[in-house]
Amino acid sequence: MDDLLADFLTETHEGLVALDSALLRLEKQPQDKPTLSEIFRLVHTIKGTCGFLGLSRLEKVAHAAENVLGLYRDGVLAVTPDGVTLILNALDRIKEIVGGLESGGAEPAGDDAELISRLDAAATGEIGPEPAPAPKPVEVAEPVVAEPVVAEVAAPEPRAVTAPAPRAPAEPPPEESATGRAPPQSIRVSVDVLEDLMMLVSELVLTRNQLMQLARARGDGAYTVPLQRLSHITSDLQDGVMKTRMQPIGNAWAKMPRLVRDLSIELGKKINLEMRGADTELDRQVLELIKDPLTHMVRNSGDHGLEMPEERRKANKSETGRIMLNAYHEGGHILIEIADDGKGLSTDRIRAKALSQGLATEAEIAAMSDREVHRFIFRAGFSTAAAVTAVSGRGVGMDVVKTNVERIGGTIDVSSTEGKGTSFTIKIPLTLAIVSALIVEVAGERFAIPQIGVLELVRVGGGADTRVERIKDAPVLRLRDRLLPLVSLGAVLGLEEPKEVPIGESGDMGFVVVTQVGAHVFGIIVDRLFDTEEIVVKPVAPILRHIGMFSGNTILGDGSVIMILDPNGIARVTGVAGDGAEQRSMAGQATSGVRSNDKTALLLFRAGDATPKAVPLGLIARLDDLPVENIEYSGGTPVVQYRGQLMPLISMTGDYGPPQDERGRQTVLVFSEGDRSLGLMVDAILDVVDESLNVQAGQGRPGFLGSAVIAGKVTDVIDTAWWLRQAGGDWFRASPAQTVTRRLLVVEDSGFFRELVVPALAAEGYEVVAVESAVHALKLRERGEMFDGIVSDIEMPEVDGYGFAQEVRAGGAWAELPMIALTGRVEPAAVARGRAVGFTDYVAKFDREALIGSLAECFNVPVAA
Numbered sequence: 001m002d003d004l005l006a007d008f009l010t011e012t013h014e015g016l017v018a019l020d021s022a023l024l025r026l027e028k029q030p031q032d033k034p035t036l037s038e039i040f041r042l043v044h045t046i047k048g049t050c051g052f053l054g055l056s057r058l059e060k061v062a063h064a065a066e067n068v069l070g071l072y073r074d075g076v077l078a079v080t081p082d083g084v085t086l087i088l089n090a091l092d093r094i095k096e097i098v099g100g101l102e103s104g105g106a107e108p109a110g111d112d113a114e115l116i117s118r119l120d121a122a123a124t125g126e127i128g129p130e131p132a133p134a135p136k137p138v139e140v141a142e143p144v145v146a147e148p149v150v151a152e153v154a155a156p157e158p159r160a161v162t163a164p165a166p167r168a169p170a171e172p173p174p175e176e177s178a179t180g181r182a183p184p185q186s187i188r189v190s191v192d193v194l195e196d197l198m199m200l201v202s203e204l205v206l207t208r209n210q211l212m213q214l215a216r217a218r219g220d221g222a223y224t225v226p227l228q229r230l231s232h233i234t235s236d237l238q239d240g241v242m243k244t245r246m247q248p249i250g251n252a253w254a255k256m257p258r259l260v261r262d263l264s265i266e267l268g269k270k271i272n273l274e275m276r277g278a279d280t281e282l283d284r285q286v287l288e289l290i291k292d293p294l295t296h297m298v299r300n301s302g303d304h305g306l307e308m309p310e311e312r313r314k315a316n317k318s319e320t321g322r323i324m325l326n327a328y329h330e331g332g333h334i335l336i337e338i339a340d341d342g343k344g345l346s347t348d349r350i351r352a353k354a355l356s357q358g359l360a361t362e363a364e365i366a367a368m369s370d371r372e373v374h375r376f377i378f379r380a381g382f383s384t385a386a387a388v389t390a391v392s393g394r395g396v397g398m399d400v401v402k403t404n405v406e407r408i409g410g411t412i413d414v415s416s417t418e419g420k421g422t423s424f425t426i427k428i429p430l431t432l433a434i435v436s437a438l439i440v441e442v443a444g445e446r447f448a449i450p451q452i453g454v455l456e457l458v459r460v461g462g463g464a465d466t467r468v469e470r471i472k473d474a475p476v477l478r479l480r481d482r483l484l485p486l487v488s489l490g491a492v493l494g495l496e497e498p499k500e501v502p503i504g505e506s507g508d509m510g511f512v513v514v515t516q517v518g519a520h521v522f523g524i525i526v527d528r529l530f531d532t533e534e535i536v537v538k539p540v541a542p543i544l545r546h547i548g549m550f551s552g553n554t555i556l557g558d559g560s561v562i563m564i565l566d567p568n569g570i571a572r573v574t575g576v577a578g579d580g581a582e583q584r585s586m587a588g589q590a591t592s593g594v595r596s597n598d599k600t601a602l603l604l605f606r607a608g609d610a611t612p613k614a615v616p617l618g619l620i621a622r623l624d625d626l627p628v629e630n631i632e633y634s635g636g637t638p639v640v641q642y643r644g645q646l647m648p649l650i651s652m653t654g655d656y657g658p659p660q661d662e663r664g665r666q667t668v669l670v671f672s673e674g675d676r677s678l679g680l681m682v683d684a685i686l687d688v689v690d691e692s693l694n695v696q697a698g699q700g701r702p703g704f705l706g707s708a709v710i711a712g713k714v715t716d717v718i719d720t721a722w723w724l725r726q727a728g729g730d731w732f733r734a735s736p737a738q739t740v741t742r743r744l745l746v747v748e749d750s751g752f753f754r755e756l757v758v759p760a761l762a763a764e765g766y767e768v769v770a771v772e773s774a775v776h777a778l779k780l781r782e783r784g785e786m787f788d789g790i791v792s793d794i795e796m797p798e799v800d801g802y803g804f805a806q807e808v809r810a811g812g813a814w815a816e817l818p819m820i821a822l823t824g825r826v827e828p829a830a831v832a833r834g835r836a837v838g839f840t841d842y843v844a845k846f847d848r849e850a851l852i853g854s855l856a857e858c859f860n861v862p863v864a865a
Contacts, residue, residue, distance in 0.1 A: 005053065005101075005105075008049055008053060009098060009101065009102050011045075011049070012046055012049075012094075012098055013098070015042045015045065015046055016091060016094065016095055016098075017254045017255070018038075018042060019039060019042050019043070019091055020088075020091065020254070020255060020257065020258040021254060021257055021258075022035050022038055022039050022042070023039060023084055023087060023088055023091070024084075024257045024258060024261055026039060026079060026084060027079075027081060027084040030078065030079035030080075031079075033073075036069070036072055036073045036079075037073060039069055039087075040066065040069045040070060040072075040073045043062055043065055043066045043069055044066055046058075046062045046094065047059055047062035047063050047066050050062060055101070055107055056107070057097060057107045057110065057112065058094060058097050058098070058101075058107060060112060060116060061090055061093050061094055061097070061112050061115065061116065062090075062094060064090070064115075064116045064119035064120060064123075065087055065090040065091075065094075065119055067119065067120070067123045068083065068086070068087065068119055068122045068123050069087065071123060077122075077123075077125060083122060086118060086119065086122055088258070089115065090115060090119060093112060093115055096108075096110075097110070189244075191284075194241075194244055194245060197241055197244075198241055198245065201234075201237060201238050201241045201434075202434060202536040203536075204234055204237070204238075205234060205238060205434060205534055205536055206536055206555050206557075208230060208231055208234045209533060209534070209556065209557035210557045210558070210559065211223075211227055211230070211557075212227060212231065212557055213556070213557030213558050214557075215227050235534075238434060238534070242283075242434070245283050245284045245285070246281040246282065246283060246284070247281060247282070247283075247284050247287050248278060248279045248280065248281050249277070249278060249279075249280050249281070249282060249287065249327045249334070249336070250275070250278030250279060251287065252287050252290060252291045252294060253275055253278055253294070253325060255295075256273060256275065256294075256295075256298055256325065257273055257275075259295065259298065259299070260273045260298065260302060260323065263299060263302045263303070264302070267302060267303060268308065269302065269306055269307075269308060269309065269321060270309055270319050270320040270321065271302055271306060271320065271321050271322075271323060272320050272321065272322045272323070273322075273323050273324075273325070274322065274323070274324045274325070275324075275325045275326075276324070276325065276326040276327070277326055277327035277328045278327070280327040280328055280329060280334060282334045282428070286334075286408055286428060286429065289404060289407070289408050290336070290404075290405075290408075290426070290428065292404065293400075293401040293404050293405060293426070294325075294336070294338065296398075296400075296401055297338045297401060297424055298323060298325070298338060300398070301323045301338060301339075301340040301342070301422070302321075302323060302340075304342075305321075305323075305340040305342035305343065305344075305421065305422055306321035306323070306340055306341075306342040306343075307321065307342055307343050311343075315343075315419065317341070321340065321341060321342055322340060322341045323338070323339070323340050324337065324338070324339045324340070325337070325338060326339075333427050333428060333429060333452060334427070334428050334429075335425060335426070335427050336425070336426040336428070337423060337424065337425050337426075338423070338424045338426075339421060339422065339423035339424070340421050340422055340423075341420070341421040341784075342421050342422065343418070343419060343421075344416045344417050344418040344419055344420055344421055344422050345374050345377070345414075345416040345418065345422055346418065347370050347373050347374065347418060350373050350374065350376050350377065351365050351373055353376070353382065354373070354376045354379075354382075357379075357382070359376060359379060359382075369692070370416075371414075371415070374414050374415075374416055375414065377398045377414065378398050378399055378401075378402040378412070378414075379399055380399040382398070382399065405426055405428065406568060408428055408429065410426060410427055410428035410429065411426070411427045411517060411568060412424060412425070412426050412427075413425045420783065420784060420785075429450075429452060434534055434535070434536055434537070435450050435451070435452070435534070435535060435537060436450075436451040436452075436532055436533070436534055436535075437449060437450050437451055437532065437533060437534075437535045437554070437564065438451055438454055438457075438513065438529070438530075438532050439529075439530035439531060439532070439533060439556070439562075440489070440511075440513065440526040440527075440528065440529055440530065441526065441527050441528040441529075441530065442489045442490040442493070442495060442496070442525075442526045442527050442528075443490045443493075443495035443496045443527070445493075445495060445562075446530070446556070446560065446562045447489070447562055447563055447564070447565050448533075448535055448554055448562055448563070448564045448565065449513060449515070449524070449564075449565050449567070450551070450564065450565075450567075451532055453515045453516060453517070453567045454513055454514070454515055455514045455515060455516055455521065456514045457511060457512070457513060457514070457529060458477065458479065458511065458512040458514060458523070459511055459512075460477070460510060460511065460512050460525070468486060468525075469483075469622075469623050474486075474688065475488075475525075477512055477523050478621070478622050478623075479514065479523075483617060483620075484512075484514065484521055484522055484523045485522045485523070485576045486512065486522065486523045486524075486525055487522060487523065487524050487525065487570060487574050487576055488525045489524050489525060489526050489565075489570075490525075490526075490527070492549070492570060492573065492574060493549070510525060510526055510527045510528065511525070511526050511527075511528070511529050512524065512525055512526075513526060513529075515567045516567075517567050517568050517571040520571065520576065522571065522576040524565075524567075524570065533556070533557070535554040535556075535564070536554055536555070537551075537552045537554060537564065538552055538553050538554060538555075540552055540553065544563075547569075548566070548569040548572065548573060549565060549566055549569040549570050549573055550563045550564060550565060550566055550569070551564050551565070551566035551569070552564040600616055600617075600690070600691065600692070600693045600759075601616070601617040601618065601688060601689075601690055602614045602615065602616060602617060602688070602689055602690075602691055602693070602710060603615050603616075603617045603620060603669070603685070603687075603688055604685075604686040604687045604688070604689060604710065604711065604715065605667075605669070605682045605683070605684060605685050605686055606682065606683045606684045606686060607652035607653065607681075607682040607683050608652055608653040608683070611714065611715070611716050612686060612710070612711075612713055612715045612716070613652070613682070613715065613716050613717075613718055614708070614710055614715045614716070614717050614718070615669065615717070615718050615720060616693075616720075616755045616758075616759055617688060618751060618752075618754075618755040619671060619720055619752065619755045619756065620669055620670065620671065621670045621671060621672035621677070622670040622672070623667070623668075623669065623670070623685065624667070624668045624670055624679070625665050625666070625667055625668075626640060626665060626666045626667075626668055627664065627665055627666075628664050628665060628666055629664075631649065631666060634646060637649075638651070638681075640668075640679060642670075642677055642679070645677070647670070647677045647678065647679050648678055648679070649668065649678075649679040649680075649681050650678065650679070650680050650681065650723055650726050651681045652680065652681065652682060652703075652718075652723075666681055667681070667682050667683070667684060667685060668680065668681055668682070669682060671720065671724060672752075678723070678724055680723055687711065689710060689711050691708075691710045691711065693708060693717070693759055693762055694708055694709075694762075695707070695708045695717050695759070695762060695763040702719075702722060703718060703719055703722045703723055704716050704717065704718055704719055704722075705717045705718070705719045705759060705760065705763040706763055717759065717763070719760070720756060720759075721756055721760065721848060742766055742767070742788035742789060742855070742859060743766070743767045743768075743769070743786070743787050743788050744761060744766045744767070744768050744769070744787060744788065744789050744790070744791060744855075745768075745769050745770075745771070745777060745780070745785075745787040745789070745790045745791070746758065746761070746768055746769070746770040746771070746790075746791045746792075747770075747771055747773070747774055747776075747777045747790065747791070747792040747793060747796070747801075747804065748770065748772070748791075748792075748793045748796075748822070749772050749773055749793060749795075749796045749797060750793070751772070753793070753845065754770045754772070757770070757791070757822070758770050760848055761791075764852060766855075769785075769787070773796055773797060773798055773799070774792070774796055774798065774799035774800070774801070774803065774804035774807070775798050775799055777790075777792075777804065778799075778804075778807060781808075781812060781813060781814055784813070786813060787814070787817060788817070788818075788859065789817055789818040789819070789820065789855060789858055789859065790808070790814070790817055790818070790819045790820070791819075791820045791822050791851070791855075792804055792805070792819060792820070792821060792822065792839075793821075793822060793823055793845075794821055794823040794825060794830070794834070795823065795824075795825070801821055801823065801834070801839075802833060802834065802837045805819055805821075805834070805837040805838040805839050806837050806838065808838065809837070809838035818840045818841075818855075818858035818859070819838060819839050819840050820839065820840060820841045820842070820843055820851065820854050820855065820858065821834045821839040821841070821842045821843065822843050822844075822845055822851065823842075823843075823844070823845055824844065824845045826842065826844045830842075840854075840858055841854040841857075841858065
């Protein structure tokens, strides 16, 4: 194939991509003259170049299409959906011919007489017979690049062809007309040349690292300045070459509008496609690998996700379904969301299918949350489609998508609400070639951890304030407001035995690399930390691919070859990251929801009698194992010196004398909020489990919400608020329980108080959704979530409770809902202001009796307009 033909094929491919997008835009806005001119110019260029190269078959088809477009442009004929479909058919034929030309070097044989006849008939004002009538066309929303600005997908602009082509003299290029300047100059470079250049830069980076290592080892100052200059130049060159590989993700989306349009016709559905963040750039190699998974998922959303128009009408939805593509940068990654507002995943059907295929036992499935069940769709051969169609239903798809995403170091999560829609979130690295990595050591061996997955580094033991604790046999790290599971890298890789450190001991455990996989955060214990380095990623040798904990290998500056760790693989092997991760909403914002019927992390312990006790793990600030001699008394109450203050201790047995066990130590659960702390003395820690917190209301026993079956045993769920009140002060007041069945939204920025409110309300029979801010709550309203009432804090970041109430009362689906302010500010002026902005009632934090009573009253008394 000569260079002239190769240039023509490249130009034609670019023009056809632009034509697909422009024609769908024209179908939506038939009077758009600039778009008509653009379409005519692109087809005219293809036709003219065909004549120059002697491609007669291609020229005839393009010429017939150009005739129709010319009449549209001149206003002789009106643009119609059928006319646009006919032009799209012509473009498909041109693509078919170009494909044959590309593979064989000559135009393939074929008969275009019927198509040309229909185009000629259209030019006279008649549309020839269609193979199948087209329904109402799909609406394609213009992609949002930066909200709220609306712009089209940045499809590649057609460049000038090497050979001169006829061009309408009255129509200068749009860029020249708009600015009076010629468009930026560009050249076309073979991808192979760029790949070779990237490889040379990679080797240069390795050589730079070796020289820097030698200079540091020898301490020769004569080379310091030249090496620093070389390092800067190498970094700049690396950045420049990387930029040549970066492409907007809109290039991978360019065919989506046409795909969705054809899909809507094939399925008889009305679909609105929204594309946001089309200018988000990522490495060309990653872009190529993500194209097919994205295509499959969009087709899946249209086929499986969206209902037929009549079904949507019955469900009180718009007849037109919505599919959204959204891309954005976050912490060195690209996040891509594919969401729809369809029927969602059928949890019962997935359970039945998983059971029939033997993927889990009936007991295992019964113990799973809905989100864990939904992840069965990523299993090979899994499909719930009622019938096999041309679009889907063969059980080949989402497992391949997951495999392809993980192959490039990415992750995929699913979130679905039956009747509301499904959202997939893909997290992938920006590039696969050169990455920044943290070098660590364990058992004398060095490894690299990609920097994009490292959140922070923590020193453990050896005089540091932070130390490893144990819940049963599992090591955990208390890091500010959460307990993190820990993984010993040496033990996982089989390089050393796990380090056993009892609770309360502070032996030197080394360092913890805090990393994140999806929504899960965990720590990797290592012995030593080195510097971060720019490393060149080499593929894993076939002999090691079965291990799954390595993503590649690299060469360090001293010439050593080390393995690159894959945090995703470590999480899978050790099980520290389950399938119940929090997901993003269709709008791309975290909702941080906690539902009372989902699984909750619970700490099980024993105190007093043999019945296990449970408390939500999120409420606990720390687990301590105190020497008994450290416990003192103040006014007859046991206290301990804790972080510069006296922390009161409460015994669950009612005896203020601390138990004297054989170790001479006392196990304490520490609760903290702000500058207040309380220690609850217990006999022993039993376990940490994830269970659905379905509490059966108790018989008025003080200190207990009721009982629940947890880990197969009847367990008492403690009323944390009651025990906190025993410490004195004004933590809270107790209250009796009243049973109601409503769906509540709790808006509270303090995680501590969320963990208090949710179990307490769940014990009263409410279904509770808790979010951390008013902004997140309003996102739920935008998604169509409905509730029976709202309980909101007042003092919150971004939008406070007063502003939230005003926004709710301003209109929308929540305008008439009961709203209860739950706050520590109960002075008359604050109460008056709260009622003025729309709060139905005002309750002090945490007056449980008043809150339950207020809710019961709200649901029995109509809300005033």
